Amino acid sequence: MADAKVVKIRKIAAAKTMRKLMADHFYELDQAAKEGQPKVAWCTSVGPAELLRAMGFVVYFPENHGAMLGASRIATEAIPAANAIGYSPDACSYMTSDIGAFLQNRTPLSDAYDGITAIPRPDVLVYNTNQCRDVQDWFSWYGDHWKKPVIGISCYRGVGDVTEVHVNGIAGQIEALVDPLEAVSGTKLDIDRLRETVRLSRQCSDLWKEVLETAATRPAPLTFFDSTIHMAPAVVLRGTQLAIDYYNELLAELKTRIADRVAAVESERTRLYWEGMPVWGRLRDLATQFLELQTCVVASTYANSWIFTDLDPADPFRSMARAYTKLFIVRTDPVKERYLSDMIDFFGVDGIVFHDAKTCPNNTNCHHGMPQRIADRLDVPWITISGDLNDLRCYSDEQARTQIEAFAEQLATP
Amino acid sequence: MSSDASNHSLGLDVGAAATKAVLLNPDGVLARAVRKSGAHFASAASACLEETTAASGIRLENIQSIVATGYGRRNVDFATTAITEITCHARGCYETFPHAITIVDIGGQDNKVISVTDTGDRRNFKMNRKCAAGTGAFIEEIAGRLDTPIEQLDNLARSATGNLELGSFCTVFAKTELLSLIAHGTPLPEIVKAAFRSVVKRIIEMDPLAGRMVMTGGVIAHNTSIVDLVTEAIGREVLVPKHPQFTGAYGAALLGLES
């Protein structure tokens, strides 16, 4: 067969700035952990980062490290070490790869950053179970290991409308974190500093939303695969001016692309939505395959999950509670389906790829009939790819490749 | 479509277990060939090409299109294009049964359910999950475990009279169940039929299988009792093309002709 046309992923220039930001972030954490000041707080990806930052902690996000373990493919070698001490191959592979890598004395941070040899040791670990229960188990393992306090928020699940009951409950739990955090940091919470951090976080969220929404343009200037990389500042630096500056730069670049009609996917002909976790160890392969198929994955629930439009500096605790309870992952299926329907309309989506991630049922939405309901109601075709976020033992390259190719063939048929 | 000296198309379905070829022109199928895919997909494809050209007397330069499909579709360097087996099966089946149909293809390595509209467009498809449960690979493993030639399984299943079932989903667990049946002295035909029933269960749980149902694939070609078991399970007629193993290659050849 004649060789397929060689396609190249179009690089985003702002990535250079992002790499510097991330390096600074990890060096800051490393230094703090080595010197004992400022204190290091571990936080779940949608945990109360604003509160921690406002209280002077430097904040480390283990899920971000989990993604790095996946992308570097250290995960698949590290997971068995966690399995061996009782953390099942069916449990979250962010958690198992992170614990496994720790047991093996490995971290992708030391490959990426000279002088960093380990993940930053925490002074306190703060979770929000809005992601899942695994984050609490994960943090508890490290808390036990280092004899450090593990505190957090137990969220509501299966939330339809977010009511005052939800908001009051979660806001109360966030406020209750202040005392134990003050005990660790040795400083009192300054409410004005919290308001300022919430303001910065909201601004970061608004810019991130604008960045993602540029993909509504035809052709889209960025893909889901770009967004999985460029979301890092929204996760680990929200609440700082640095993240805002970064997204201003990225947004300007994307607007220029739109003005110049520069497409992320050359000759874009099909537009897809990705529902579920990324397959971190196969991001490049998948991005390339979609490029070859002239198919742009224009949007995803995953990247959208760091949009917190409800954050309000005038009401920091309650607005954090509201924002972190409105999260897609904790909502009922009818709410999720309304959301997906809006996304399909807004981004002009031709089909949906559901990723059935073996170890993350929480971010997997094809187990309870949702694809079929969406297809029936909105006449949007879909496929399900079996895989995992980090454990490549659960992923068949050939099967995924064939399914994606067949889906593109189906959608390309007039 | 009209036939001329060069208006020939070859479809090559390089599957996990077998490579199938169909050579046709607008007047119909001229030759078919099948080979084990083995470890060299390209060699199996070349052998099929040679066999079909020899059998039909059509020279290679008179074949205007060679469409490769199946797992090894990208290994056929003499193909003009590659199309997935899902699209090819849909096309091949619709040619034979030009209605809204649900196709179940049991392959060597995976199962597919493909819905096709009454105009021949593909509406939806699903593939089985990572596991080999319900596929040709499962049947091969069972034959090995029972130390019985695979081609004898169908007759054995037909001679069974009981209604034994295997409870396990997983292939490994199913094989463990087989071991205990063997240990209890269960007659071989009953064990084979139970294994076939397990294949049927894996298919039925993939999809509601609405409308007219068509079954294809090498497993069906060699084990027609599975079709009977599916018919019994869904309570409706199941259509099977005359050459169920060649549907993908046939569809590929048709798509080549139309391109």
Ligand code: SF4
């Ligand atoms: S939401 Fe999924 S990926 Fe994230 S921590 Fe929980 S189980 Fe792991």
